[in-house]
Amino acid sequence: MNANMSAAGSVDEVAALAEASRQGMARLMAVAGHDLKQPLQVAMLSLVxxxxxxxxxxxxxxxxxxLDAMKRLGAELDDIARLSQRExxxxxxxxxxLLDDVLAQVERDWRVYAEACGTRLEIRWPTVFVETDPVMLRTILRNLVGNAIKYSGPRGHVHIGWRLRGDTISVDVHDDGGxxxxxxxxxxxxxxxxxDQQGRSEGLGLGLTIVRQTAELLRHPVSVxxxxxxxxxxxxxxxxxxxxYPRVVDIETAADIETAGEEPAPASASHGPQ
Structure with a gap:
């Protein structure tokens, strides 16, 4: 009996320490996400x-x-501060x-950087309404597109497309990197x-974690x-x-759009409700 009580106490202590550590890290990330923006804003103003x-x-x-890079950094600090909160x-x-509006924002986020990297960024505009939180969806797509540009490299190609899947639409971010x-x-x-990119590209590896956590909050399945x-x-x-559908279409065009997008093989890894 005493041994069982001792074991239970140890488990509770470990759980309490883990929760305290999580809360401490969350506070640190929240403060960092907020305070680091102050010198960033000064630098941005000076550049302007x-x-x-x-x-x-x-x-x-x-x-x-x-300046474009600093704006993206500011947005990423906002993501870190937000996701450090309790769920x-x-x-x-x-x-x-309107999905086009979110994609247009993501394009503005990355177009200059893609051109500077020598990466071709292409978007296939869906002209469709979806149910989502637009700020959170932009966070997801901004991180996915940024990763794709980073790993495509000079003369690379990043394509944002879409596929209809019943009552859902899948937005696909494809790169021709390694x-x-x-x-x-x-x-x-x-x-x-x-x-296997450690040492071969910059970054801490938080982008896809932000994607996963944000997608789970939205209940938008994400896969790779x-x-x-x-x-x-x-x-x-x-x-x-x-x-x-475009604003004006004929029957033939509508039929083409209805079947647009080739269905790929099943995802190798996924997160979120299926």
């Missing part, structure tokens, strides 16, 4: 003024690239959202996991398919509110 004061064309272009404090606010080894796919969404030396496709599935 420098560009506005008149500079040679090439110098102004480079400063705009730096019961994170309440998505789903509503009818791909992910099959052995790493199961843990690719874990914090600080970077596949990858082939080494050929590339990867990350997909997020969204509840569909209307069909992606």
């Amino acid at each position: 003024r420098a560009v506005g004061e008149g500079l040679p064309v090439e110098a102004a272009r480079r400063l705009r690239i730096a 019961d404090a994170l309440r998505p606010q789903p509503r009818a959202v 791909g992910i080894p099959a052995a790493n796919l199961a843990r690719i969404f874990d914090a600080f996991e970077r596949g 398919r990858s082939v080494e030396n050929e590339g990867s496709t990350f997909s997020v599935e969204l509840p569909l509110l209307s069909r992606p």
